[in-house]
Every structure is written in structure tokens, then in C-alpha cells.
Amino acid sequence: MTIKDLAAQTGYSVGTVSRVLNHHPNVSEKARRAIQDAAIRTGFQPNVNAKNLKQQYATTILVVVKGTFNELFSELLESLQGFLADTRYPLHVDYMDEDSNEVLRAVQLCRERKYLGILFLGGNIQNFKQDFSRIHLPCVLITNNASSLSFPNLSSVYTDDRQAARCAADALIALGHRQFVIVGGDRELSDTGRLRYEGYLQSFQEHGIQFDATLDYRGVRFSYQDGYDATQSLLSIGRKFTALLAEADVMAIGAIRALWDHGLRVPEDVSVIGFDGLPLGSYLIPQLATISQDVKQLARRSVEILLNSIEQGGVPLHESIPFLLHQRESTHRLEENHN
Amino acid sequence: MTIKDLAAQTGYSVGTVSRVLNHHPNVSEKARRAIQDAAIRTGFQPNVNAKNLKQQYATTILVVVKGTFNELFSELLESLQGFLADTRYPLHVDYMDEDSNEVLRAVQLCRERKYLGILFLGGNIQNFKQDFSRIHLPCVLITNNASSLSFPNLSSVYTDDRQAARCAADALIALGHRQFVIVGGDRELSDTGRLRYEGYLQSFQEHGIQFDATLDYRGVRFSYQDGYDATQSLLSIGRKFTALLAEADVMAIGAIRALWDHGLRVPEDVSVIGFDGLPLGSYLIPQLATISQDVKQLARRSVEILLNSIEQGGVPLHESIPFLLHQRESTHRLEENHN
DNA sequence: TTGTAAGCGTTATCAC
């Protein structure tokens, strides 16, 4: 069933059929009704390939989600949809693997159909540096800071990971802790890993706390198992510590289990704080202290900035959104007599 | 950059360019190299709309993933990719929200491009009943049993939820438990919920165990919070039990926290078993006993059945894959003196 | 081995 068939059935030409289907003016009420009816009766569906091949103007906003099974993005997306529902812009969401190149994917999608602008949920700064110059639409990168790249059409809305990590360390220091270990992401591979690590160290320095990275830090992947293994490795070489800083909740969970298996209790023997604010955290025993991103704000500002770029143009913005510290049961004031 | 531009640049015609790009025979080595080079140099990417608009035959298998942020499907997909990597069939993965209609989405996608067959990761039997007749490709529904629908082109590979639930209850009964409560999905809304519930009851009957569904069963949503709330509700009306059957690990986690907040310990006071086998489960304290689907087998058989239907045709198959029981720390033998 | 041209299902620009 094509518009040609529809034209034949109704006795009108393909031009008129197309005009009716796209709600263009200059069609008689009679033609409109006849064609509308036939379309419904036959269950006509336009061929999107032909449509996109031809169509020049855009109405849609593209959302590129990097990491299909990422809870943070799931929440973020829901928020974005909420904020954009009020506008007249439909959303097209494209999900991809963690390890695909989100920028090249966007380039590809832009060739396939026209968009007004792009929201990137997550992204790798390297990919942007290399390929973003091929995109000429207003874009917002969410959860990463893109200010260093200074592309004229790329804004970013993110959480200041360095500050957030500093805050986590500060909180534990305020509880009396002085002996730390860090279970983090690989500083070479992950921007996030590097920034959070720097934040912790900054806090240590400000409070005159000794820290030996070669002994008391592990840079691994963001997974339960890696959190478990890294902690076990720290324990096995006999490191003494009263607080463990994990750069992700999943790592913190693995770490807590490793401590348990080593006969150490959280928070009595070791305080643990994570990162991300997974919903899960507040059901665990003990409830997991953590730092979370402010998803609602992140979503709201991203939408505002993108719509503004689309409608008004102007220079790109790079905005940091305040994070949230959740002090929960997995941290504990260090008793004086403990050490 | 179009094939026309490529033709102009290399001095060949669009026909030759197209033939080179699609690895057709009857092109001179010289032309092949020249055009290949130009394509790489200019970063040429074919326009998929034009390609699909024209192309008649299919080479690709479509995978429709229902529920973007579902860990089970994440694992399943990885397995599927592994098994299909050996074949000559590329995969096209389409992710969608939990609440979209996966069948209509597939219908739509089939209009956009040609596929050899479809793998559905998850699906709602109602949607299939209503709309699947519009799909005429060989299909396999994974994780749900579609035998009752008897479509000539729809196979299914699934886990027998009823048996699995029975097995979970049997295991706890073997540990001496007699007083159960069930925290499950809504029996009206969810096939899975209904089947698992029936499995539990069947086990109860076989062992002569009294069970009052109006008092000792809660049908809610599959979430931490709903597991927590349902358990709290059971406790608040004073139900006495030594074992809690949860129809999902997330519910079990919520339940364990609710028990804890009520002063009850797992497994000392109450044994808990979940469903799904989330990786998380083995890091929890206590490690969560659970029933999991055999992801590898599910993936392997799905691929085998689909490829067979594509290549040989034949009648659809409906195969149940054995589940896996993981007895872990959250269950406990009931001491004689306890009751 | 290569070029030419028809046509996939649309939209958009003309005349009428």
C-alpha cells in the first residue's frame, strides 16, 4: 500500500494524497475526508525510507544513549521525556553499546534523517575531539564536561566529579577517618575515574592526610567483581584502613562483601561510601552512603540549553549541576579508642 | 558525499561505484582499488534510506529487545551475538521501552527494511495474539512460551516458570519450612506472576501445606520498593512465617530490608529465595538464593531454531530450557525447636 | 568490464 495506490483508490493524484497525509493547506474538505478514510481503511503506513530520503526540514530531536543498560541514563531519559513532552518537538531515541562510538553513530543518523538538535547521554571526550567537527547541529553532552573542546555547537551539562569526590572524602574525614583506601576506575581509561581520584587526593591534601597511591589505590573496572577483587587485593597485602572510597556503587557493594569475607564489618570496622546513588543502595544492609547526580536538574538544564540553541542560537554553555551527598548507614563516626 | 560524487571523482559511473561498494563481481581490479580508495579518503557512507528503498533481498536478522534496561536481556543479547557471530548473518538490534508494543514495532521495522527473521527478547502474549498475524517472517520469542498461539511462523524458547517456582518452594520445604508467604507479581497483569504463583501453590499442595492466599500473598510490581512494602504489609497484619518466596530478586532485596527493619534476620529468622539470578545476588550479605534462567542455553537454542526456520522452513518449535537453582546464604534449615 | 537509465515511495515545485 503506497500513496500511489491510495491515489488510484480515491481518484485523486499522489500530490493531493501527500498533502492530506501531511496536513498541508490547500486541500478541499471533500478530498481530505475521502483520502483520510481510505488511508485508515487500508491501514496505510508511509514508507519512512522514501520519506526521509526526500524530506528536507526537521522537527525532531535526537537522543543518543550510550550504554543500553545503564540505570542513570534510564532515569535521565525519563526526565528528558517529561521536560520535552511540553514542547512541540518529538524525540527520537537511539540506544547503543557502551563501546560504540556515539559521535560517528550520530553522524550516521543525521545522514539518515534530519534533526533539530542532539542530546548525548554519556559520551567519550576522545570521540568528540576526533569526530564532532562532522556534526553541525546544536548539541548538548550530558554527564560530561565538554568545555575543553570548545566546539561552537556543543554545550554540556554535567556533574563536577572532582568536587563530588572531594565532598565524599571530606565527609569521611569529618567523621574522624584518616586511613583511606580507594577502589576506583582506571585513571587512564576513564575520565570519570581520573576526576574522582583527583578529588579524593585534593581532599587528602587539604587535610594533611598521607596517602600512598601505589599501595592504597586500585584502578579497575566499574563492576561488582572488580570492586570485590580490588578490595581483596588491598586486604591481602595487609593494608590497614578505616574508610574505603569507591568510585561506583557497584564497586562499593563488591567491596563490602570482600570486607565481610575477610571478617570486617561495615560500618563498625570500615566505613564505605559509593558513587552514583543507585536506588538499590537504600535497601541494602547497611544502606549505602553515596554521592548521586541530580538527574532532574541535569535533564531540565540540558533541555533548556538545547532548545535555546535551536531557537535562538548563541554560544555554547557548559554548566555544572550540584551533586547530592547521601549519608547513610555504611559510614560511621570513628571511635577515639579505635586507633 | 554520494555515489555520484564518488563517480565524478574517480571518473567511473555510478553503476561501477555501486558494484564496487557492494562487492559485486565483474569489476576490474583497477576500478575496485580506485573507488575503494576514494570512498575511504572521503569517508563516504551510503545513504541507508536510499539503499533500503531500493533493496529487495534481506541478509540481516532483527532482534527486538523489549525493556531497555533489563539485565537479563543484556546478558541474553551478548550470548546471542556470540552465537550469531559465527554465521554470515548480521544483526540489527532494536531496543524499546517496557511498555511499547513490540509486535507493532517489528511490523514497522519490517516495512523499513527487509529481514530474514526476528528474535524477540521478551514480549507480551496479548500483543502477539492481536498483531502477530501481520508478520510473515520466521520468528522466535525468547523467555515466553508462545505455543498456545500456534502461529505457523512463531517458535519460542523459554523457561518453565511454573516448574521453577515449584522447585524453589520444594527446596525450602526440604529445609523444613512449612509457613510461607509469597511476594509476587500481579497475577492478572503478568503471565510470569501467574505461572510462578501457580508453581508455588502446586508445591504446597503436593506437600500438604496450608496456604491462605488472601492473607499470605501480595501481588505487586517487580521493584525494590514494592517488595519492601508488600513485606511490611504482611508483617503489619501479624502473619507468622519462616520462609518468604519472592518472584524476583529485586523484590527479595526489598523484602529482606523490610524484615530487617522489623527486627527479623535472614536467614536466622526467615529464609528468603528470589528469582532471576541477578549477578548482584552473590555479593549481598547474605548472598541471595535464587532461581535463574539458563541464559546461554536460551540463546543457543533460539539461534539454532531461528536459523533452521530461515534455512529449512518447517513447523515452529516451542522449547523449555531447564532453569538453575542457586542455594545460597539467604536460606537456612529450620531448626526443630523453632516451631 | 563499464555506462545508461528505470524505478523504489515519497515530497515539493510547478503549472493549470
Add this chain to the structure above:
DNA sequence: GTGATAACGCTTACAA
């Protein structure tokens, strides 16, 4: 208001 008709970028006979 409406109907021809030329694109859009590609594949694929068919001719050369």
C-alpha cells in the same frame, strides 16, 4: 484545489 513531474541516493537490469 489539483495534477503532473522532477528530484532524493541508491540498485540493478540491459546495452554497449
